Amino acid sequence: MAVSGMAVSDECKLKFGELKAKRNYRFIVFKIDKQEVVVEKLGSPDETYEDFAESLPADECRYAVFDFDFTTSENCQKSKIFFIAWSPEISRVRMKMVYASSRDRFKRELDGIQVELQATDPSEMSLDIIKGRAL
16 A cells, blocks of 8 residues: 555564564564665564664654553553654654655554654653653
């Protein structure tokens, strides 16, 4: 399926399905490569949110999903799948436009996202913000 002129590789949907159903990844980082969204990095289940944040480039846009585990105030273990649109201020304007225009269509390909977050700076996707959005 084309995403505003953008294709989504089957691997994106396959790996997202595995994260959602089998939880064999903690996170997935996606990048747009020659008119196609592809998987750039898979984070193993034992990787942390810090590992995830460090895997996003400082000067390029990315899409990512992160499986966030947390405990509710009633002491229940839960998890939520976050979709993060990473668009750093210093990335190229054209890149930001391409990622912004393809985001919603790409997100629809990933069935099961519970929270969306847009960040232009690491502080906008800090662990505190993630926790706050999860509850």
